[in-house]
Amino acid sequence: MNVLILGGQSSRHQQWVRDLAASLADQFETVKFIDYRHWQTNGDLDIDHELQEISKATQDLTNYVIIAKSIGSVLSILAISQGVCKPEKCVFLGFPLAEVTEHLPGLGSNLRDLPETIFVHNKHDPHGDASEIKAYLQANRVKNYQFFEQDGNTHDYVDFDLIAKLAA
Numbered sequence: 761m762n763v764l765i766l767g768g769q770s771s772r773h774q775q776w777v778r779d780l781a782a783s784l785a786d787q788f789e790t791v792k793f794i795d796y797r798h799w800q801t802n803g804d805l806d807i808d809h810e811l812q813e814i815s816k817a818t819q820d821l822t823n824y825v826i827i828a829k830s831i832g833s834v835l836s837i838l839a840i841s842q843g844v845c846k847p848e849k850c851v852f853l854g855f856p857l858a859e860v861t862e863h864l865p866g867l868g869s870n871l872r873d874l875p876e877t878i879f880v881h882n883k884h885d886p887h888g889d890a891s892e893i894k895a896y897l898q899a900n901r902v903k904n905y906q907f908f909e910q911d912g913n914t915h916d917y918v919d920f921d922l923i924a925k926l927a928a
Contacts, residue, residue, distance in 0.1 A: 762824035763927060764817055764847070765793040766832025768854070768915075773829065774799050776918075780827065783920040787928065790824075792817050810835050811844050818845040825927045829853040829917055830887065834860060834867065841870035850877040851926050853917035857888030857896055868900035877905045878926050882912035 765780055767773030777793040784791045794813050798805050814835065818824065826847045828836045833852035839845045860867050879897065881890045888896075890909040897905060908926070910919075917923070 761788055761848075761928070762790040762821050763788045763792065764814070764821065764824055764826050764845075765791070766814070766826065766828040766835055767793070767796070768830035768832060768856075769796075769798075769805055771799040771802075773832075776829070779918075780920055780923065784827075784924055784927070787924055790821065792821070805831065807835065807838065811839050811842065814839045815844045818847075823848055825849040825851065827851045827853070827923060827927055830856045830915065831859070834864065837867060837870050837874065840875070841873045847875055849875055849927070851880065851923060852877060853880045853923070854885055854887060854915050855879060855881060855893050855896075857893055859887065868896065871897065871900045871902045874902065874904065877902075878908065879905060880908045880910065880917060880922070880926065882910050882914055882917075884913035885915050886913070887915050 763784055765777045767777040781791045781793050794817055797809055824847050826836045833855050881893050883890045
């Protein structure tokens with residue numbers, strides 16, 4: 761199995777994707793990640809540009825899982841719904857519900873297009889409580905998903921052993 765890692769919006773995720781990739785390297789055939797352009801330019805996230813990067817990163821991948829944190833999960837959902845990529849499975853960490861409801865209110869209808877997906881969420885993540893994420897998934901009639909709630913009140917997801925286990 762292969763992996764594509766998509767980080768969160770903050771430039772600190774530039775190191776997070778590398779750390780996660782290093783921890784997964786001996787467990788998966790190919791591990792790729794994307795460096796978002798705005799991490800270097802300090803500008804805004806360019807969704808269209810990043811969807812093109814996802815397309816490039818996955819064009820030669822087969823049998824792959826996407827592991828995505830926060831805005832990376834949003835990019836994954838958009839990419840899958842637009843046919844940009846076709847992962848076998850997704851693992852989403854810290855779905856950013858507050859930002860989605862404010863900036864992409866129609867995203868929920870795209871959740872039905874997802875392959876098997878595992879949502880990992882801290883109970884009191886500042887971007888949306890776990891209970892709010894569960895309600896959002898149910899309201900949008902998401903199929904074929906599992907939800908793992910963890911104790912915590914942060915938007916950090918650094919249990920790489922758990923992430924690897926869920927992705928396998």
